Amino acid sequence: MTMSTSFATLTPLARAAVPDTSTRFSPERILWQETLPGGAHWSGLLRRGNTLRLTDLEGRANVSALFYNQEEKSERYNMPDTLKAQHTAFLTRGCVLYSDMGRILCSIPEDTCGWHDPLCGALDAPTMESKYGVARYQEHRNAMHRAGTDGLLIELQKWGLGRRDMVANVNFFSRAVSDAQGLLRLDSGHRSAGQYVDLRCEMNVLVVLSAAPHPLDQSPQYAPGPVEMTVWRSGTAGADDPCRLRCPENERGFINTDRFFL
Numbered sequence: 001m002t003m004s005t006s007f008a009t010l011t012p013l014a015r016a017a018v019p020d021t022s023t024r025f026s027p028e029r030i031l032w033q034e035t036l037p038g039g040a041h042w043s044g045l046l047r048r049g050n051t052l053r054l055t056d057l058e059g060r061a062n063v064s065a066l067f068y069n070q071e072e073k074s075e076r077y078n079m080p081d082t083l084k085a086q087h088t089a090f091l092t093r094g095c096v097l098y099s100d101m102g103r104i105l106c107s108i109p110e111d112t113c114g115w116h117d118p119l120c121g122a123l124d125a126p127t128m129e130s131k132y133g134v135a136r137y138q139e140h141r142n143a144m145h146r147a148g149t150d151g152l153l154i155e156l157q158k159w160g161l162g163r164r165d166m167v168a169n170v171n172f173f174s175r176a177v178s179d180a181q182g183l184l185r186l187d188s189g190h191r192s193a194g195q196y197v198d199l200r201c202e203m204n205v206l207v208v209l210s211a212a213p214h215p216l217d218q219s220p221q222y223a224p225g226p227v228e229m230t231v232w233r234s235g236t237a238g239a240d241d242p243c244r245l246r247c248p249e250n251e252r253g254f255i256n257t258d259r260f261f262l
Contacts, residue, residue, distance in 0.1 A: 029232040036063075036211050037142070038224035041151030043158060043208040045070050048261065051200040051234035052207065056113070056173045059193035060225030062214040063172040064122040064148045066156075067097055067105045068206040073161060075099045079118050079168035085249035091116040091170060094242045096202075096250055103257040104250070105205050107243035110198040115190060117171040122148030123215045132222040145222050151210035159206060172197055174214040186216040200243075202236055202257050 031050065036042050038060065046052055054063055069075035078100040086095055093111040096104045125147040135145040149166070156165055175190035199207075213224045237244050237254060244254050 026232065029234070031231045031233065033228065033230045036209065036227045036229055038211050038226050039144075039146045039151075039213075039222070041146070041155050041208075041210045041212075042229070043155035043206065046201045046205050046207055046231065048201055048204050049233060049235050050231055051109075051198050053110075053196050053198050053228075053230040053232075054172055055194065055196040055228040055230070056191060056225060057193060057228055058225040059191045059195075060223060061173045061191070061211060061227045062217070062224060063227055064152065064169045064210045064212065064214075065172060066152060066167065066169050066208040067099075068159075068161070068165075068208075069099060069101075069103075069105065070204040070206045073159065073165070073206065075101050075103070076165070076167055077105055077170070079170075083118060085253070086247055089119065090175070091118055094246045096243050096246075096253060097170070097199075098253060099203075101256075102253060103260060104202045104253045106199045106201055107237055107241070108197060109200050109237070109241065109243060110196070113173055113190070113195040113197055115175040116197065117174040117176040117214070118168070120171060120174075120176050120184060120215055122152060122169050122171075122210060123212050123217075124149045127215055128212070128222075135222070146210075146212055148210040148212035148215070151212055152208055155208045155210075171214055174216075176214075176216060184216060186214055186218065188218070200234055200237065202254070203260070 067077040078098050082098045085098060092114050093108055096107040099105050128145055128147045132145055137144045173191055175187040176184045177187050178184055211224055211227050244250055
């Protein structure tokens with residue numbers, strides 16, 4: 001396992017103190033755990049059969065995420081195929097994240113949030129500055145304002161990738177809904193402290209995260225919340241897994257993925 005810990009707060013593992021909150025979460029299998037502060041960014045390699053749990057610690061988190069096949073980074077998360085194959089406009093328990101090769105990068109076996117936005121993209125610097133003003137590191141140190149796209153690009157560059165490699169991202173813990181006029185808005189009441197989502201890696205996946213605010217966040221203050229990241233050995237989806245059985249397309253996606261590792 002390889003990882004980059006930009007702005008992440010490393011915390012000692014207290015294995016006995018970690019709650020076993022699902023049948024797939026076993027404290028003795030934990031590999032590592034750390035906290036990603038609000039606004040910060042992170043990237044790392046997660047192996048096939050490992051699960052990453054993201055936990056919204058304060059009910060104010062948004063996590064913009066990108067996913068790549070670590071062994072061939074030109075293969076990456078594909079938002080249109082992910083939504084079309086599963087006949088959905090949001091992600092939750094039972095969904096998978098498809099690559100542009102028809103394979104499954106990650107699946108979502110557990111989710112207490114119920115709705116994650118795959119449509120609205122990441123917060124860019126002009127939008128951030130128009131909403132929250134400018135707060136540079138020179139004056140504000142770690143309380144500086146960081147845009148989601150900038151954080152993602154910083155992490156991508158550490159792996160030999162760049163702006164041309166950015167694709168549509170997922171925004172975890174954010175629910176974007178449309179009004180009567182068809183305009184999207186963020187349902188901030190959807191969040192609550194302690195919500196978590198599990199991302200089980202079905203391939204060796206480069207995961208890139210930014211904890212900057214959602215681009216539709218209407219809060220007048222730049223105050224994104226922290227996220228706890230916990231990784232453990234979980235194994236991959238079994239024959240009776242709800243992600244595999246959600247629809248025939250997912251079954252074919254898992255077959256394509258399993259053949260890749262034969």
